[in-house]
Amino acid sequence: MMHVKFLDGQVKQLLIDGRHVPARSGRCFDSINPANGKLLAQVAQGAAEDIDLAVQAARRAFEGAWSTFNPYDRQMALLRLADLVDAHADELGALDTLDMGGPVAYAASRRQRAVAMLRYYAGQATTVHGQTIDNSQPGDIFTYTVKEPLGVVGAIIPWNGPLFMAIWKIAPALAAGCTVVLKPAEQAPLSSLRLGELCLEAGIPPGVVNVVPGFGAAGAALAEHPDVDKITFTGSTEVGQKIIRASAGNIKRVTVELGGKSPNIVFADADLDAAVPGAAMAIFANSGQVCSAGSRLFVERPIYDEFVEKVAAFANRLRVGDPMDPATQMGPVVSHEQLERVVGYLGVGREQGARLAAGGARISEGALAAGYFVRPTVFADVRDDMRIAREEIFGPVVAALPFDDIEDVVRRGNATTFGLGSGIWTRSIGNAHRVAKGLKAGSVWVNCYQQMDPAMPFGGYKMSGYGREGGAAHVEEFMNTKAVWIKTA
Structure with missing residues (x-):
């Protein structure tokens, strides 16, 4: 140290x-x-x-x-x-x-x-x-x-x-x-x-x-x-x-x-080379301990399987380790209490039928075993009524859900008591404006996520x-x- x-x-x-x-x-x-x-x-x-x-x-x-x-x-x-x-x-x-x-x-x-x-x-x-x-x-x-x-x-x-x-x-x-x-x-x-x-x-x-x-x-x-x-x-x-x-x-x-349970929306026309790391770090940055983290990943159905697979591969490549090591990309969660909370949700996701595409467990072996480390986790085939899609986990856990059209994803994106952050990934300026107007959230990031500046206001809608x-x-x-x-x- x-x-x-x-x-x-x-x-x-x-x-x-x-x-x-x-x-x-x-x-x-x-x-x-x-x-x-x-x-x-x-x-x-x-x-x-x-x-x-x-x-x-x-x-x-x-x-x-x-x-x-x-x-x-x-x-x-x-x-x-x-x-x-x-x-x-x-x-x-x-x-x-x-x-x-x-x-x-x-x-x-x-x-x-x-x-x-x-x-x-x-x-x-x-x-x-x-x-x-x-x-x-x-x-x-x-x-x-x-x-x-x-x-x-x-x-x-x-x-x-x-x-x-x-x-x-x-x-x-x-x-x-x-x-x-x-x-x-x-x-x-x-x-x-x-x-x-x-x-x-x-x-x-x-x-x-x-x-x-x-x-x-x-x-x-x-x-x-x-x-x-x-x-x-x-x-x-x-x-x-x-x-x-x-x-x-x-x-x-x-x-x-x-709190937040922010929707991060990826259209089929998105630049996937930018959207994959963008969507991944929207949830894995700071070990998912961000109130506006993109924890609900909505992906347009034609690219759903491909995109989820790529996000899972990104998660598996992330270097999780000692946060004082400059090579580390993701550190531990903050406390043993938070560790137990996150691990509990990993079990809930599996029990309710979500498919584990990456991660899904605490790191309990090797040099990191004494710390509060959770593997970056991607759940696929998630339904809107699952707890991992409704409740704020505050950990490196993303729930991936398919969607079919703008009306569908705006309705589902807003179907939450929260309204803090949101993301949109698309090459269509029309998609960007329509979804940004429709989402009930204090911040909307288009082809980026979690950008902040002192001159820009930040805050929430609803709860x-x-x-x-x-x-x-x-x-x-x-x-x-x-x-x-x-x-x-």
Whole structure:
């Protein structure tokens, strides 16, 4: 294992009000390397008391030092943070790889994405503005609007992209002038804690960014806290529903990006040389642990058998192994719990009659046996009513289904409670536009999959959530709009 200075054998404490502090309970939990099941670090286990202290610190900073930062000051702080993230990208990437298993081979793309987001939102900090509005009232009345930061933001992130997710929550909140209490997932808290340190180094005042790792109880305390003005959450639909219910106490604003069971549609006229690897990595990237993964693969019937065979062959060629090895293309799933979940679905698929075209088992022999590795799996001859075609597995498992025409595939693609991502592979511009219009999903990728850019909005339809992250509208999610009326005569 490469040496990472942050992993110094000491307990990783909470970061509250600019200081490293133990949990009030004194409890810690283990952060485990999913590639070998070994201990990476012990982490202070935050709970409701610690969340309350962090919220108090965030409120003091919001009303104090951070309120003196004008848009230019916030922009420069975010740009300094971007430079620091860039300078420490190897360390941050290694922490994510060790903590949750994402292959280090993709570190360069993760680095570019993280730095680009920070610089994009730095630019957004100076573009916030209200409007002057002509009104129809009698007399001389001047009317305008003002944009003001909401206040204290509770950010709760999952484990499948810790650094990226933390930045996606923190950067737009800071650009808007808010302060943040970040609750990272207990499976992968390390890069979030290091990012919090870099925020301080960038000159962001103590209390503006607080990091409190912990379990579900900590997240629940944040969602329920009466002095939190907004919750921004990425995770499962089940937990998202709980957060929405918890927000009712003080009617806090909520953005939720939740689960998915995304259709990835391949027409017979598609460029198969591009579509095969595209469809495969739409599900096998990050070991399938992506909310918008293309987990339902719809293939037009004339090419169904050929295409499934090629995707299965691609799966069998993927190099699964130690995520710290630059040659590795797919690492482990994040935890033993997730391993059991995915393996359980492998059994369900077989029991319900799906044909196994590739994979279908845990890697339980050789050097990888101690880790949480699942072979990239392709199920063929899948029916729409099978559980593997309806339920989010969150692992490297794709269900391949044949379709006959556009009306058929749009109807079936939409026959889900989710609506996060979707893909279309075709040479026909007509097919692309018709299907893109018909699909009820927040993102539609045509002849590509999982493309992301800070300037583009991302979010869900239906039970995949509401609110948008990315784009100019993202900063608006952290603002209030005030209407001002001035009678001038």
